[in-house]
Amino acid sequence: MNKWMLNAEEHTDPLKAAYTLSDKVWEFFTNTEMWANVLFSGLRILIIFILTRVIIKVVSKIIDRSMERETRGRMLVNSRRFSTVGGLLKNVVTFICNFVMIMIILAEFNFNLGPLLAGAGVVGLAIGFGAQSLVKDVITGFFIIFEDQFAVGDVIQTGTYKGTVEMIGLRTTRLLSTTGEVHIIPNGTIINVTNYSLANALAVVDVPVKIERGLEATLSLIGEALVGIEERNSNVLAYPNILGIQSMSTSEYVIRVAANCLPNARDSAERQIQSDIKQALEKQTSLEAAKAEQEARELAGRVAMAEAEAEALEAARRARETEGNNPRRQIAAAQEREGEEGEE
Numbered sequence: 001m002n003k004w005m006l007n008a009e010e011h012t013d014p015l016k017a018a019y020t021l022s023d024k025v026w027e028f029f030t031n032t033e034m035w036a037n038v039l040f041s042g043l044r045i046l047i048i049f050i051l052t053r054v055i056i057k058v059v060s061k062i063i064d065r066s067m068e069r070e071t072r073g074r075m076l077v078n079s080r081r082f083s084t085v086g087g088l089l090k091n092v093v094t095f096i097c098n099f100v101m102i103m104i105i106l107a108e109f110n111f112n113l114g115p116l117l118a119g120a121g122v123v124g125l126a127i128g129f130g131a132q133s134l135v136k137d138v139i140t141g142f143f144i145i146f147e148d149q150f151a152v153g154d155v156i157q158t159g160t161y162k163g164t165v166e167m168i169g170l171r172t173t174r175l176l177s178t179t180g181e182v183h184i185i186p187n188g189t190i191i192n193v194t195n196y197s198l199a200n201a202l203a204v205v206d207v208p209v210k211i212e213r214g215l216e217a218t219l220s221l222i223g224e225a226l227v228g229i230e231e232r233n234s235n236v237l238a239y240p241n242i243l244g245i246q247s248m249s250t251s252e253y254v255i256r257v258a259a260n261c262l263p264n265a266r267d268s269a270e271r272q273i274q275s276d277i278k279q280a281l282e283k284q285t286s287l288e289a290a291k292a293e294q295e296a297r298e299l300a301g302r303v304a305m306a307e308a309e310a311e312a313l314e315a316a317r318r319a320r321e322t323e324g325n326n327p328r329r330q331i332a333a334a335q336e337r338e339g340e341e342g343e344e
Helices: 002-030 032-072 079-108 113-130 132-146 215-225 266-324 327-343
Strands: 155-158 161-168 172-176 182-186 201-210 241-248 252-261
Touching (some): 161 182, 215 241
Antiparallel strands (some): 161 172, 201 252, 241 252
16 A cells, blocks of 8 residues: 555656646746846847947047048148058947947846956956056057157158158057168157158258369359259259358368258258269369360470470571681681772
8 A cells, every 4th residue: 555655656746847847837938027027138238239339330430530630631641540540449449339238238137247347357457467568569559650650651760770661550660771671660669769751851962172172163163063953853842052161171171062852852862962063073173174284285385386496596596606617718708808898
């Protein structure tokens, strides 16, 4: 009997368990309050998602319009720089909005955000201490781009490095030197920057002249040599200024010439000025040499003529002396004089 009762209980327990499970499933699907909460939570999550997208779109439009207005108001414009700044700002806004959205959605699912935020703060602090140089490079790169310190294509010098900017990143800047070397510089190490491409340059040339040359003639020669230099070299903006004597010694004096030229075109302008002056000096030297040679030939001709005349006079004098010393001629001359006297 007891065994039958035990067997009966064993057969009834699974039935009760199945009934209890079905009740729970039924209660789960028929729990209107829960489904109402789920519906409202889903609607709130959807609204939060839509609002986040709208905020991101609106802020992106504002950033684009601000960059466009800034571009129109500048004379030296680099679209790549402004697109970089705009893209960076949009990425920052997108990250912040998405982070806030995820936190709000987790709060809708009754997550305890306190430990999560505390853990994220600790992880961020550890990453910050471990990557201080990286953070410094990124922040410096952002301000280099945002403050328009230099752009791609500019010629700059920072420290001992000088070259043309090939790339500006948030972490590094790449320079190409005039001799072909590529310098990759972390932005955090860029402290002082000299930009040679923002304003017009001044080409300065010192011309050494021998002390024997006259000052006025030299200044006139240099002035004539530089006429039309703006047409020969488009980098020179105006006729150069001949400033006068810069220095002087016992053997030579130095004439300084200065000219306004395009940004980063000083070397080309200086080479053009030196070339024009050198050609003028060579021409003047050749003319002076030809003139001196002509004068030397004329002088040699006059000397030769004078020597020939002197020789002719000397020959005539010697001939007269020879005639005066001949005895026969003296006797004949005496006889002639006597005959003339007898006839008288």
